[in-house]
Amino acid sequence: MLSIEKSLLACTCNPKTRQILLFTANTHETMVLTYKKAGVDITKIKQSQTAIGKMIESTHKLQKMAKITHGFGHYAGIVEIPGEKLLATHTDGVGTKVVIANLMKKYNTIGIDCVAMNVNDIICIGATPVSFVDYIAANKNDQRIFKEIVEGLVKGAKKSAMPIVGGETAIMPDVIAGKGFSFDLAGMVVGLVSKKDMVLGNKIKTGDIIIGAKSSGLHSNGYSLARKALLTKYSVKDKVKGVGVIGESLLTPTEIYVKPVLEIIQKCKVSGLAHITGGAFTKLLRLKKIGYNIDSLPTIPPIMKLIAEQGVKPDEMYKTFNMGVGFCVIASKDQVDKIKSIFKKHNISSQEIGQITSRKGVFVNSTKIA
Numbered sequence: 040m041l042s043i044e045k046s047l048l049a050c051t052c053n054p055k056t057r058q059i060l061l062f063t064a065n066t067h068e069t070m071v072l073t074y075k076k077a078g079v080d081i082t083k084i085k086q087s088q089t090a091i092g093k094m095i096e097s098t099h100k101l102q103k104m105a106k107i108t109h110g111f112g113h114y115a116g117i118v119e120i121p122g123e124k125l126l127a128t129h130t131d132g133v134g135t136k137v138v139i140a141n142l143m144k145k146y147n148t149i150g151i152d153c154v155a156m157n158v159n160d161i162i163c164i165g166a167t168p169v170s171f172v173d174y175i176a177a178n179k180n181d182q183r184i185f186k187e188i189v190e191g192l193v194k195g196a197k198k199s200a201m202p203i204v205g206g207e208t209a210i211m212p213d214v215i216a217g218k219g220f221s222f223d224l225a226g227m228v229v230g231l232v233s234k235k236d237m238v239l240g241n242k243i244k245t246g247d248i249i250i251g252a253k254s255s256g257l258h259s260n261g262y263s264l265a266r267k268a269l270l271t272k273y274s275v276k277d278k279v280k281g282v283g284v285i286g287e288s289l290l291t292p293t294e295i296y297v298k299p300v301l302e303i304i305q306k307c308k309v310s311g312l313a314h315i316t317g318g319a320f321t322k323l324l325r326l327k328k329i330g331y332n333i334d335s336l337p338t339i340p341p342i343m344k345l346i347a348e349q350g351v352k353p354d355e356m357y358k359t360f361n362m363g364v365g366f367c368v369i370a371s372k373d374q375v376d377k378i379k380s381i382f383k384k385h386n387i388s389s390q391e392i393g394q395i396t397s398r399k400g401v402f403v404n405s406t407k408i409a
Contacts, residue, residue: 071350071351071352072264072267072268072349072350072351072355073264073351073352073355074261074263074264074355074358074359076267077263077264077266077267077268078263078267079263079264081317081318081358102118104120104121105118105119105120105126106118106119108125113163113164113239113325114129114160114161114163114164114312114313114314114325115127115128115129115160115161115163115164115166115230116128116129117164117166117232117237123234124231124233125166125231125232125233125234125237126229126230126231127161127164127166127229127230127231127232128161128227128228128229128230129157129160129161129227129228129230130157130225130226130227130228131153131156131157131160131225131226132153132156132223132224132225132226133149133152133153133156133224133225133259134259134260134262134263134317135262135263135266136149136152136259136262136289136290137149137222137223137224138262138266139262139266139275139286139289139290140290141217141219141220141221141222142275142286143275143286143287143290145286145290146184146187146188146191147187147188147190147191148191148194148290148291148292149188149191149224149290150173150188150189150190150191150192150193150194150195150224151191151192151194151195151198151292151293151295152191152195152258152259152292152293153173153191153192153195153224153225153226154171154191154192154195154196154198154199154201154226154228154295155195155258155259155292155293155294155295156226156258156259156293156316157171157226157227157228158171158195158199158201158228158295158297159293159294159295159296159297159314159316159365159366160228160314160316161228161230162230162296162297162300162301162304162312162314163238163312163313163314164232164237164238164239164312165232165236165237165238165304165312166230166231166232167230167231167232167301168199168200168201168228168229168230168297169201169202169229169230169231170201170202170203170204170228170229171192171196171199171201171202171203171204171226171227171228171229172203172204172205172206172207172226172227173189173192173203173206173207173224173225173226174206174207174209174224174225174226174227175188175206175207175208175209175222175223175224176209176211176214176215176222176223176224177208177209177210177211177215177220177221177222177223178210178211178212178214178215178216178217178220178221178222179210179212179220180210181220184220184222185208188222188224191292192226195292195295198295198297198298199295199297199298200297200298201228201297206226236304236305238304238309238310238311238312239326240310240311240312240325240326240327240369241327242310242311243310243311243326243327243329243369243395244310244395245329245330245395245396245397246371246372246394246395247310247311247369247370247371247372247394247395248369248370248371248372248374248375248391248393248394248395249323249331249333249367249368249369249391249392249393249394249395250367250368250369250370250375250378250379250382250389250390250391250392251315251336251337251363251364251366251367251389251390251391251392252294252296252299252364252365252366252367252368252382252387252388252389253294253337253363253364253365253387253388253389254294254315254340254361254363254364254365254366255291255292255293255294255365256288256289256291256340256342257288257289257291257342257343257360257361258293258294258316258361258365259293259316260316260317260319260359260360260361261317261319261359261360262289264346264351264355264359265289265346265360268346268349268350268351269285269289269345269346269349271349272349273285275289279341279345281341281344282341282342282345285342285345288341288342289342293365294365294366294387296314296365296366296387298385299381299382299384299385299387300312300366300368302381302384302385303368303378303381303382306377306381307370307374307377307378307381308370308371308374309368309369309370309374309378310369310370310371311323311326311327311367311368311369312326312366312367312368312369313325313326313366313367313369314365314366315361315364315365315366315367316361317359318358318359319357319358319359319360319361319362320333320357320358320362320401320403320408320409321358321401321408321409323367323401324400324401324409326369328399329395329396329397329399330395330396330397330398330399330400330402331393331395331396331400331401331402332393332394332395332396332398332402333392333393333401333402333403333404334392334393334402334403334404334405335390335391335392335393336362336363336364336392336403337363337364337390337392338363339362339363340362340363343356343360343362343363346360353403353406354403354406354408357403357408358408358409364392367392368389369395375391
């Protein structure tokens with residue numbers, strides 16, 4: 040029996056989750072799909088990021104008015120500006136979710152994703168998003184589609200209580216290829232945080248609890264693997280029992296956690312915050328090199344179960360997709376109930392999904408994934 044199957048049999052996770060994972064681990068033995076095979080090699084990307092980071096650090100002392108307090112490698116960069124204020128910045132995009140938007144000819148939600156990917160990251164260091172700019176690159180001008188994209192950006196901004204202060208629309212037919220309309224979408228967010236509210240993860244300790252807030256679906260990561268797994272067999276227009284129309288499920292907007300998380304920071308004692316995006320639960324190691332033992336995840340969302348059934352192994356799923364948890368809050372046991380009640384107040388379900396241990400690494404149902 041495979042080692043992953045042994046650990047799954049021994050795990051004490053949700054029975055439904057365990058049943059799904061056992062089924063996945065015992066099927067498609069000859070057809071194994073990975074993120075790397077789909078064209079995204081996380082290991083090499085991290086190597087590139089490390090190399091880039093060393094170059095970026097050489098710029099950190101160029102501006103005397105802004106002192107770098109936390110730079111490359113976390114969820115946001117932080118600089119101290121005159122008046123002892125801390126300015127946080129972050130930039131992100133929506134990846135190949137734009138391909139699904141094009142296939143579905145539906146553009147009015149992808150802007151929500153763009154805002155979400157930025158604001159959900161910047162709140163991980165305790166910052167309040169205060170402004171946003173977007174960047175749309177396309178192969179041709181299409182006013183109707185641009186308006187739909189911006190409609191989503193506005194919805195996301197309103198849910199985040201954050202103004203959009205500008206942006207750029209670039210028409211680049213020689214760069215953005217594809218028949219019909221093709222585009223890419225990214226944004227940048229600026230946030231403010233006080234020193235007392237800054238959360239970097241350095242206070243995480245053994246025994247702390249990991250609270251997972253429910254995701255709305257795939258969010259905006261892992262789409263190269265998702266498309267490789269699903270669109271070989273299905274069309275975006277196909278309807279699957281429990282999932283619905285595949286394209287519509289894949290386009291479900293990313294949940295925005297700004298309001299509940301900022302309230303949690305103000306009312307609770309928090310040790311760490313993590314947006315579960317590319318790299319999934321391996322992202323927890325950004326906070327602190329300690330042990331993250333995840334053993335009580337919610338039932339796997341139907342769209343992710345369908346992806347797994349196409350030959351994606353459990354350990355690959357947990358290194359690529361959020362598996363039903365879009366955001367993690369780490370705090371001591373006595374803070375858990377209050378944190379969960381704040382998420383509930385904002386109509387987001389949450390639960391304890393694990394705890395901090397002294398054994399370094401990220402473990403899901405006893406299997407080390409990072």
